[in-house]
Amino acid sequence: MGVICEMFYSQELVSAEFEYRRNRFVAIVEINGNSIEAHIPTTSRMKELLYPRAKVYLSYNPGINRSTQYDLKAVVYNEILVSIDSGVPNKILRNALENHCIAKLADWSLDKCEVTYGKSRLDFRLINGEKIMYIEAKSVTLVNDCIALFPDAPTSRGTRHLYELIDAVKNGSQATVIFIIQREDAVYFSPNKITDRLFADTLKQAYQAGVEILPLKCRVTTRSINIIGEVPVNW
Secondary structure (H helix, E strand, C coil), X not given: CCCCEEEECCCCCEEEEEEEEEECCEEEXXXXXXXXXXXXXXXXXXXCCCCCCCEEEEEECCCCCCCCCEEEEEEEECCEEEECCXXXXXXXXXXXXXXXXXXXXXCCEEEEEEEEXXXXXXXXXXXXXXXXXXXXXXXXXXXXXXXXXXXXCCCHHHHHHHHHHHHHHHCCCEEEEEEEECCCCCCEEEECCCCCHHHHHHHHHHHHHCCEEEEEEEEECCCEEEEEEECCEXX
């Protein structure tokens, strides 16, 4: 697959070895023979990725108000890099929308980010003439037997977002949920029924109500993350 949209990191990532997860947001990693703390920029569990002696990649990001000097950005799994930064999908998707890189959305223009709808804040609003589209982006890091799965933990917030998108369609707008798969080994996407049956059922309900489902997978390097193509939904 060719590159649809490319986003470069501000610096090349440095390698380290994962030791253990102190809590949801702090990992202990070994770099240059020293054990240090690194911020984990996601709340996902990722037990299949973050295990002792796993090779990880960090960005150096010191700051006065930070308790750590590094962010844990990616991990090697089966010889590929998996981005674990939950902030990346919105950044690369915004870039893709602003530059009309996604074929299915090429006729739409980005109107607003972080837009309030109902009781939620959705990620993007697009316009095409008088038409409006709401978009919610979700970060995917879990792949099992070539199937990308979301969520990897129960998400009542994610389910609420789907209901808002359904309501938007009922009120005459268009709506899309985009799953940014932060790794390149996915062949299909499926809602994770075992982990969160309500989210899976609501996603199917949203699809039947007219909400578009768009899973996009990425290729990750130590310099960039690139959207490389759409994968089909396997219900």
